Amino acid sequence: MYKPGWQKTGWTALAVLMLSACSQQNNAGSEDADAADDTPPTQTQSAPNDAADDSAASADGPVRPPRDPYPSTYEPYTSETVLLTGATVLTGTGERIENGSVLVADGRISAVGAAGAVTAPDGATTIDASGKWITPGIIDNHSHLGNYPSPSTSSTSDGNEIVSPNTAYVWTEHSVWPQDAGFTRALAGGVTSLQVLPGSANLFGGRAVTLKNVPSRSVQGMKFPGAPYGMKMACGENPKRVYGDRGGPGTRMGNFAGYRSAWIEAKAYQEKWEDYWTKYEEWAEGDSDDRGDAPDAPGRDLKLETLAGALNGDILVNMHCYRADEMVLVLDLAEEFGYEVTAFHHAIEAYKIADYLAESDICAAVWADWWGFKLEAYDTVGENAALVHAQPGGCAIIHSDSALGIQRLNQEAAKAMADGRRIGIDIEPEDAIAWITANPAKTMGILDDTGTLEAGKMADIVVWNQNPFSVYAKAEQVYVDGALLYDRDDPARSPRMDFEIGQRDNGFTGGAGQ
Amino acid sequence: MRNIMISKMLSPNAVLKRTAKSVTAIAAGAAAFSAFAMAQTVAIMDGQVHTVSDGVIENGDVIIRDGRITQIGADLTAPPGATVIDATGKVVTPGLIAPYTSIGLVEIGLDDEGNDSSPDSGFPLGAALNAVDAYNPTSTLIPINRAAGLTRALSAPGAGDSLFGGKAAVIDLSGQTNSIMRADAAQIAVMGYGGAARAGDTRMGAWALMRETLDEARSYHANPNDYVRRPHDGRITVSDLKALGPVINANQPLMVTANGANDIRTLIRLKNTYRLNVVLVGGSEAWRVADDLAAANIPVILSGLANLPSQFEDIDSTLMNAARLHAADVRIAFYDGSHNARLIRQHAGNAVAHGLPFDAALAALTLSAAQMLGVEAQLGSLETGKIADVVIWDGDPLEVTTRPEAVFINGRPQDLNNRQRMLMERYRDLSRGDLPHAYRGGE
Numbered sequence: 023m024y025k026p027g028w029q030k031t032g033w034t035a036l037a038v039l040m041l042s043a044c045s046q047q048n049n050a051g052s053e054d055a056d057a058a059d060d061t062p063p064t065q066t067q068s069a070p071n072d073a074a075d076d077s078a079a080s081a082d083g084p085v086r087p088p089r090d091p092y093p094s095t096y097e098p099y100t101s102e103t104v105l106l107t108g109a110t111v112l113t114g115t116g117e118r119i120e121n122g123s124v125l126v127a128d129g130r131i132s133a134v135g136a137a138g139a140v141t142a143p144d145g146a147t148t149i150d151a152s153g154k155w156i157t158p159g160i161i162d163n164h165s166h167l168g169n170y171p172s173p174s175t176s177s178t179s180d181g182n183e184i185v186s187p188n189t190a191y192v193w194t195e196h197s198v199w200p201q202d203a204g205f206t207r208a209l210a211g212g213v214t215s216l217q218v219l220p221g222s223a224n225l226f227g228g229r230a231v232t233l234k235n236v237p238s239r240s241v242q243g244m245k246f247p248g249a250p251y252g253m254k255m256a257c258g259e260n261p262k263r264v265y266g267d268r269g270g271p272g273t274r275m276g277n278f279a280g281y282r283s284a285w286i287e288a289k290a291y292q293e294k295w296e297d298y299w300t301k302y303e304e305w306a307e308g309d310s311d312d313r314g315d316a317p318d319a320p321g322r323d324l325k326l327e328t329l330a331g332a333l334n335g336d337i338l339v340n341m342h343c344y345r346a347d348e349m350v351l352v353l354d355l356a357e358e359f360g361y362e363v364t365a366f367h368h369a370i371e372a373y374k375i376a377d378y379l380a381e382s383d384i385c386a387a388v389w390a391d392w393w394g395f396k397l398e399a400y401d402t403v404g405e406n407a408a409l410v411h412a413q414p415g416g417c418a419i420i421h422s423d424s425a426l427g428i429q430r431l432n433q434e435a436a437k438a439m440a441d442g443r444r445i446g447i448d449i450e451p452e453d454a455i456a457w458i459t460a461n462p463a464k465t466m467g468i469l470d471d472t473g474t475l476e477a478g479k480m481a482d483i484v485v486w487n488q489n490p491f492s493v494y495a496k497a498e499q500v501y502v503d504g505a506l507l508y509d510r511d512d513p514a515r516s517p518r519m520d521f522e523i524g525q526r527d528n529g530f531t532g533g534a535g536q
Numbered sequence: 537m538r539n540i541m542i543s544k545m546l547s548p549n550a551v552l553k554r555t556a557k558s559v560t561a562i563a564a565g566a567a568a569f570s571a572f573a574m575a576q577t578v579a580i581m582d583g584q585v586h587t588v589s590d591g592v593i594e595n596g597d598v599i600i601r602d603g604r605i606t607q608i609g610a611d612l613t614a615p616p617g618a619t620v621i622d623a624t625g626k627v628v629t630p631g632l633i634a635p636y637t638s639i640g641l642v643e644i645g646l647d648d649e650g651n652d653s654s655p656d657s658g659f660p661l662g663a664a665l666n667a668v669d670a671y672n673p674t675s676t677l678i679p680i681n682r683a684a685g686l687t688r689a690l691s692a693p694g695a696g697d698s699l700f701g702g703k704a705a706v707i708d709l710s711g712q713t714n715s716i717m718r719a720d721a722a723q724i725a726v727m728g729y730g731g732a733a734r735a736g737d738t739r740m741g742a743w744a745l746m747r748e749t750l751d752e753a754r755s756y757h758a759n760p761n762d763y764v765r766r767p768h769d770g771r772i773t774v775s776d777l778k779a780l781g782p783v784i785n786a787n788q789p790l791m792v793t794a795n796g797a798n799d800i801r802t803l804i805r806l807k808n809t810y811r812l813n814v815v816l817v818g819g820s821e822a823w824r825v826a827d828d829l830a831a832a833n834i835p836v837i838l839s840g841l842a843n844l845p846s847q848f849e850d851i852d853s854t855l856m857n858a859a860r861l862h863a864a865d866v867r868i869a870f871y872d873g874s875h876n877a878r879l880i881r882q883h884a885g886n887a888v889a890h891g892l893p894f895d896a897a898l899a900a901l902t903l904s905a906a907q908m909l910g911v912e913a914q915l916g917s918l919e920t921g922k923i924a925d926v927v928i929w930d931g932d933p934l935e936v937t938t939r940p941e942a943v944f945i946n947g948r949p950q951d952l953n954n955r956q957r958m959l960m961e962r963y964r965d966l967s968r969g970d971l972p973h974a975y976r977g978g979e
Contacts, residue, residue: 173845173847175847203845263646373963376966377966392875392876393875393876394643394677395644395645396645397646400644401959403956404956404960405960426841429843430841433886436937437882437936440937440939441939444939445960492937493886493888493934494935496889526852
C-alpha cells in the first residue's frame with residue numbers, strides 16, 4: 023500500500039521523523055507508523071494524521087504544515103460474523119472460485135476459498151449464496167459525487183474552482199456534500215469506495231479525496247482512513263478553452279508552460295522548507311546557550327504545499343488526459359520534475375500508447391464507450407481497456423465521471439471486456455473485475471486495505487444476483503467493513519438522503535435501490 | 537376525436553402522401569437505390585427470430601428480396617440464388633430505431649464547426665429550422681451506431697432560444713446520400729425547466745409562450761395573406777409559424793421534452809386543448825402520470841438509466857419508470873444522445889432488470905419507436921412486406937456483451953467497419969514495424 027508520509031527520501035523522511043515525535047507527544051493513543059505497515063490500519067486515524075497539529079512552538083520541533091487537518095472520523099458500522107457460501111467468487115486478484123466461500127469477521131475478510139475449505143466459527147451466520155456471485159466492493163477512481171451532487175443547481179455546483187488555471191490550493195473535500203443522493207444510488211450499484219476529484223477546468227484543479235461510500239453527517243465521516251490525497255491535473259482542451267480569453271493558457275503549449283512554471287515554483291518552495299528543517303535540526307543540536315533563536319519557518323502557501331506533496335509522492339497525481347501524444351509529453355514532464363503520475367483519467371487514446379503506459383507503470387482509467395463530445399474524445403475504441411490490459415503489466419481501469427455511470431461500472435466493464443474478447447484478447451470476468459476493484463484501489467493508494475477479497479482486508483463486498491458482467495445483474499447486498507449497508511430486499515437497509523425525504527407522498531423515492 | 541386524428545396521422549396512406557410531397561428529390565434517389573437492391577435476395581435461416589409483432593420463431597427464417605421482407609416463418613426454403621446466412625444459435629430482430637437523436641447534425645459536441653444541432657443564443661428562428669438542411673450522411677456517428685445494430689433514427693435539431701427546435705427527419709443509417717427516409721417527420725419543443733429557462737425563467741412563461749405561439753400559428757394558417765398584413769410584435773417569426781402548420785393540424789408529432797409530473801399534466805391539457813399529436817421526451821416523472829398519459833395517447837421516449845433527483849422536476853426519477861409506464865399501457869421508447877444512441881439497448885436491458893418485460897423492451901427499441909415516428913407501416917417488426925431492416929445478433933440483443941454480426945438496411949447487408957474499428961486495427965500491434973502507424977490500417 024502507498025503510505026502517505028512514509029517516503030524514504032528528502033523532504034518527507036525528515037517530515038516523518040518530526041512527525042513521529044509529534045505523534046508520541048500529542049497523540050499517544052494512536053497507532054504509530056510502523057505498526058500501520060504491518061497491520062491493517064485501525065479505523066481511528068493512523069499516524070500521518072498526527073501531524074495535524076501545526077505546532078509553531080520551537081521547543082516541540084520545527085514548524086510543520088498540518089498533513090491531515092480534516093481527519094477521517096469514519097468508523098465501521100455494526101457487523102456480524104458472516105459466512106457467505108456457495109457463490110462464484112471473483113477475488114479481484116485474478117482468481118475465480120466456483121462454489122466459494124467468504125468469511126467475514128470483525129469487519130474484515132477472515133477467509134476466502136472453496137466452500138469446503140472455509141468453516142464458520144461458532145456464532146457465525148451462514149448465508150447460502152449459491153447461484154450468487156461475490157466480488158470485492160466496486161471502486162471508482164473518478165467521481166464527482168458530492169461536489170457536483172443531485173440536485174444539480176448553481177447552489178450545489180462545487181466541483182470546479184474556475185478562477186485561475188492553478189488552484190492546487192483547493193481541497194475538494196471542502197465541497198463534498200454528504201447528502202448527495204448519488205451516493206445512495208452508487209451504493210446500490212455495489213460501490214464501496216470512490217475518489218472524488220475537482221473538475222478539469224484548471225491545469226491544477228486541487229486535491230482529491232478518497233471516501234468510503236457510507237452515509238455520514240460530515241465528509242470526515244466518509245473519508246477513507248489512511249488514504250493518501252490525490253491531486254487533479256488536466257491536459258488539453260478544457261484549460262485552454264476556459265482560460266483562452268481570460269489571460270491564458272490559450273493553447274496546449276500554454277498548458278505545459280503552466281505546469282512547468284508551477285513545478286519550478288513548487289520545487290523552490292519544497293527546498294525552502296527542507297532548508298529550514300535542516301537549519302532547525304542544526305540549531306536543535308547546537309549548544310542551547312549560544313545557538314540563539316530558532317530559525318524562522320517559511321510562510322505557508324496552500325497551493326505550493328499541495329504541489330510539493332505531489333513532488334515528494336505524498337499526494338498521488340491524477341492526470342485528466344485524452345490524447346496519446348499529450349500523455350507521452352506528460353510522462354516527460356513528470357520525469358523533468360521528478361514526480362510520478364499515478365493514473366491518466368479519461369485516457370481515450372491510451373490504446374495508442376498502451377506499451378508506454380505499461381512500461382511506465384501508469385494506469386489508464388477509461389470509459390467503455392463514451393466519445394465525441396469534444397475533439398480530444400474523438401478517437402475512442404471499445405477495445406481501449408482490453409488493449410491496455412493486454413500489455414504485460416498493463417493496468418486498465420473503468421471509471422465513471424458520472425452519477426449514473428458509477429451505478430453500473432460492472433456493465434461498463436462488461437462492454438469493454440466483450441469488445442476485447444471479440445478481437446481475441448482472453449479476458450475473463452475474474453480478470454476484468456480488477457478494472458473496477460483492485461486497479462482503481464491501487465491508484466488511490468488503498469489496495470492494501472480493500473479492492474480484493476483477501477484475508478485481512480476490509481470486508482467491502484458485493485453479493486450479486488448473477489454474473490455481474492451482465493445488464494441484468496443487480497447488487498443484492500453490499501457490505502462496507504462488514505456492515506450490511508445495502509440490501510435490495512430490505513428497505514431498512516437502503517439509505518435515503520435528507521434532500522429526498524418528504525418530497526413526495528409515495529414510498530418509492532429516495533431508496534438506494536429504486 | 538383525438539384517437540381518430542391520431543389514427544389518421546399514423547395511417548400508411550398519410551405516411552406515403554407526406555413522404556411523396558416533401559421529399560421528391562429523395563424519392564428519385566431511392567428509385568436508383570431500389571434498382572441496386574433488386575439484385576439482392578438474402579435468406580437468413582434457422583435463427584431465433586423475434587418478429588416483435590407476432591412473437592418469437594425458434595429456428596426461424598427470414599427471406600429478403602428487393603429490400604423487403606418477402607417471407608418469414610419456420611422451415612422455409614431459401615429462394616434460388618439467394619445469399620444464405622446460417623443464423624443457427626443467433627438472434628434475429630428488426631433493426632433498432634433511435635427515436636430521438638441529432639445524428640447527422642453533430643460530429644463533435646464542443647466544436648462549433650462540427651456541431652449544427654442547435655442555434656446559439658440570440659438566433660431568432662426555432663420551428664423553421666430543418667434537419668434536412670444540415671444532415672450529413674457521411675458523419676462517423678452513422679457507421680459507429682450502425683455497427684451496434686441501429687438502422688433508423690430521428691435526426692432532430694435542439695432548441696436554441698426558442699421553445700422549438702425545428703423539423704426533424706427520419707433517416708436510415710446506411711450513410712447513403714439518399715438516406716433521409718422522411719423529412720418533416722416531427723417538430724421539436726422543450727418545456728419543463730428547459731422551457732422555463734427560455735421564457736422568463738418560469739414554467740408559467742413557457743406554457744404561456746407555447747400557447748401564444750400555437751394561437752399565432754392557427755391564426756397564420758387560417759389566412760396567411762391576412763395574417764402578414766396585420767401588425768405584429770414580431771416575437772414569433774412568420775417562418776416559425778409557417779413551420780408549425782403540420783403541428784397544429786396534428787399531421788406531425790410534436791416531441792416535447794418535459795420531466796416533472798406537473799409539466800406533464802399541463803402538456804396533456806395542451807394536447808387536448810389544441811388537439812395535437814404529442815410525444816413526450818424525457819418524462820422522468822412520467823410514471824406518476826401514467827394513466828393520464830395512456831388516456832391521452834401520449835407515448836414517452838425516456839432514459840432507462842435516469843434515477844437521480846438531478847433537478848426538482850426529476851425528484852421522482854426511478855429505474856422503474858419504463859416498467860410502470862408499460863404496465864399502464866403507455867407506449868415507450870428509449871434515447872441516449874447521438875454519439876452513443878447505440879446505448880438504447882443498454883437502457884432497455886436495465887429497464888428489464890427493473891421490471892419491464894423483455895418483449896416490451898425489444899418493442900421499445902423497434903416497433904414502438906417506429907410508431908412514434910409514424911413509420912410503423914414500413915418498419916419496426918419482421919413482417920412480410922416491411923422494409924428489410926434486420927439485425928443478426930450473437931446473443932441476447934439487450935445484453936451489454938452482445939454485438940451484431942450482420943446488419944441489413946433496406947435489405948442490403950451493411951458494412952460494420954467504422955472509424956473506431958479502423959483505429960483499433962491500426963494500433964492493435966504497437967510494435968515499431970517497417971513504417972509508422974500512419975501507414976497501417978485505415979483501408
